Each structure stands twice: as structure tokens, then as C-alpha cells.
Amino acid sequence: MERIAVNGVSKVYATRDRPVVALQDICFTIEAGQFVAVVGPSGCGKSTLLKILIGLVKASRGEARLNGTAVAGPRRDIGVVFQSPVLFPWRTVLENILLPVDVLRLGRNALKTRAMDLLTLVGLQGFEHRYPHELSGGMQQRAAMVRALIHDPAILFMDEPFGALDAMTREQMNMQLQHIWLERKETVLFITHSIPEAVFLADRVLVMTPRPGQIVDDVVVELGRPRA
Ligand code: ADP
Numbered sequence: 001m002e003r004i005a006v007n008g009v010s011k012v013y014a015t016r017d018r019p020v021v022a023l024q025d026i027c028f029t030i031e032a033g034q035f036v037a038v039v040g041p042s043g044c045g046k047s048t049l050l051k052i053l054i055g056l057v058k059a060s061r062g063e064a065r066l067n068g069t070a071v072a073g074p075r076r077d078i079g080v081v082f083q084s085p086v087l088f089p090w091r092t093v094l095e096n097i098l099l100p101v102d103v104l105r106l107g108r109n110a111l112k113t114r115a116m117d118l119l120t121l122v123g124l125q126g127f128e129h130r131y132p133h134e135l136s137g138g139m140q141q142r143a144a145m146v147r148a149l150i151h152d153p154a155i156l157f158m159d160e161p162f163g164a165l166d167a168m169t170r171e172q173m174n175m176q177l178q179h180i181w182l183e184r185k186e187t188v189l190f191i192t193h194s195i196p197e198a199v200f201l202a203d204r205v206l207v208m209t210p211r212p213g214q215i216v217d218d219v220v221v222e223l224g225r226p227r228a
């Protein structure tokens with residue numbers, strides 16, 4: 001089944017001097033269970049593409065569909081992890097993770113168990129009652145990852161999720177993410193400017209170039225990841 005279908009999507013930003021073509025005629029589909037990285041230099045339109053897919057930016061032309069329905073505003077079948085963890089400082093780790101549960105009016109008790117399972121999976125067991133400032137940057141980002149997964153989304157979007165972390169932590173996070181993915185087999189769209197990171201994590205890499213933002217390559221990764 002197609003989780004993501006992007007058909008002829010273009011985005012032109014109106015600016016004060018001249019229009020900026022951020023994306024031009026983007027077409028691709030992603031099947032359920034694929035881990036796809038989008039890689040390219042700064043300014044090639046990666047963030048714009050992600051924002052269109054999660055409903056934060058409207059495409060100028062073309063259409064994006066998730067799970068068979070057109071993107072229209074926020075939806076409950078996706079999870080998103082941004083570059084900075086965006087945890088609420090006055091809520092504990094567990095309360096941060098259960099936030100979508102309250103917003104989506106899901107059953108708190110069942111998902112509490114799930115939250116604890118996911119926290120264990122990312123090595124944060126014992127930290128559920130701590131506050132974000134008591135955690136390192138990498139731990140905060142892992143908590144944000146758990147929050148993005150708590151409602152069992154069909155698609156996980158990640159926009160440079162480890163970009164703000166030091167090299168060592170970044171490496172550890174990549175291992176963690178691979179571990180979670182092998183366990184759960186989510187459909188993942190992972191944005192990065194790092195080719196090694198893309199090749200390590202993904203089983204398929206979409207390569208973009210700027211001015212205008214286009215997909216110039218679509219590569220299946222044969223090596224780099226142990227298959228479960
Ligand atoms: P990336 O995430 O790959 O760095 P972006 O999607 O952020 O790329 O940007 C693609 C292009 O669109 C860049 O030239 C950027 O300057 C431009 N751009 C992004 N957002 C806006 C905006 N809100 N208004 C005008 N131009 C924008």
C-alpha cells in the first residue's frame with residue numbers, strides 16, 4: 001500500500017523582490033514499511049517538502065496524499081520529529097509523551113504502558129518522571145521520538161532530527177533509530193543533509209538539488225543496514 005504519494009508538486013514562495021521556486025515538479029511514492037531518506041544541500045527544498053506533507057505549507061501545484069487521502073491540515077496518522085525536541089519544560093518526560101494522547105482523546109491507561117515500552121526501547125526507562133532540563137540533548141530527542149510514536153502513526157516524519165547533536169550522540173541516535181525501526185517497521189521519511197547518515201539508515205534515498213528544488217536521483221540502498 002502507498003503511504004505517501006506526491007504527484008507533480010511545486011512550491012513557489014512569493015518574496016519582496018522575486019518569486020523563489022523552492023520545489024519543481026516533485027513526484028514519488030513510498031510504500032508501507034519503507035525507510036526513505038531525502039538528502040540534499042541546504043536550500044534544495046527538503047523542509048518545504050516536509051512542511052507540505054505534514055500540512056504546514058500549501059503546494060502551489062500538484063498534490064500530496066498520505067494513506068490515500070489528500071493532505072489537509074494536521075492529522076492523527078502521522079508523527080513528526082523536528083530538529084529541536086520541543087518538549088514542554090514544566091511537564092515531565094512521561095507527561096510530554098502523553099500529550100498527543102490527550103489531544104487526540106485516546107485512552108491514557110493503555111498508552112501509558114505503551115509509553116513505558118517505548119521509553120525502554122530507547123533506553124530512557126527510569127527517566128519518565130524527570131523534567132526535560134534534567135536530560136541531555138540526545139535523551140530529549142529520544143523522548144521526542146517516543147512522543148511522535150505514541151499514537152502508533154502510519155508514517156513517521158523526521159526533519160534533521162539529530163542535526164543539533166554532537167557527532168558522538170548523533171551516531172548513537174542513528175543506532176537507536178535503526179533499532180526502533182527494525183522492531184516496528186514504520187514507514188519513515190527522514191530528512192538529512194548527511195549522505196552517510198542517509199545511507200546508514202534508509203533503504204532508499206531520494207537525492208535533491210537546489211534552484212529549483214528537484215529530485216535528481218532515487219537510489220535503493222543495498223548495503224549498510226543489517227536486515228532483520
Ligand atoms: P532546505 O530544507 O533543503 O534547506 P528549504 O525548503 O528550507 O530547503 O528552502 C528551499 C528554498 O526556498 C530556499 O531557497 C529557501 O530560501 C526558500 N524558502 C524557504 N522558506 C521560504 C519562505 N517562507 N519564504 C521564501 N522563501 C523560502
Ligand code: ADP
Binds near residue numbers: 015020043047
Ligand atoms: P531549515 O533548512 O533548517 O529548515 P530554513 O533555511 O528553511 O531552515 O529557514 C528557516 C525558516 O525561515 C523557515 O521557516 C523558512 O520558511 C524561512 N525562510 C527560509 N528562507 C527564506 C526566505 N528566503 N525568505 C523568507 N523566509 C525564509
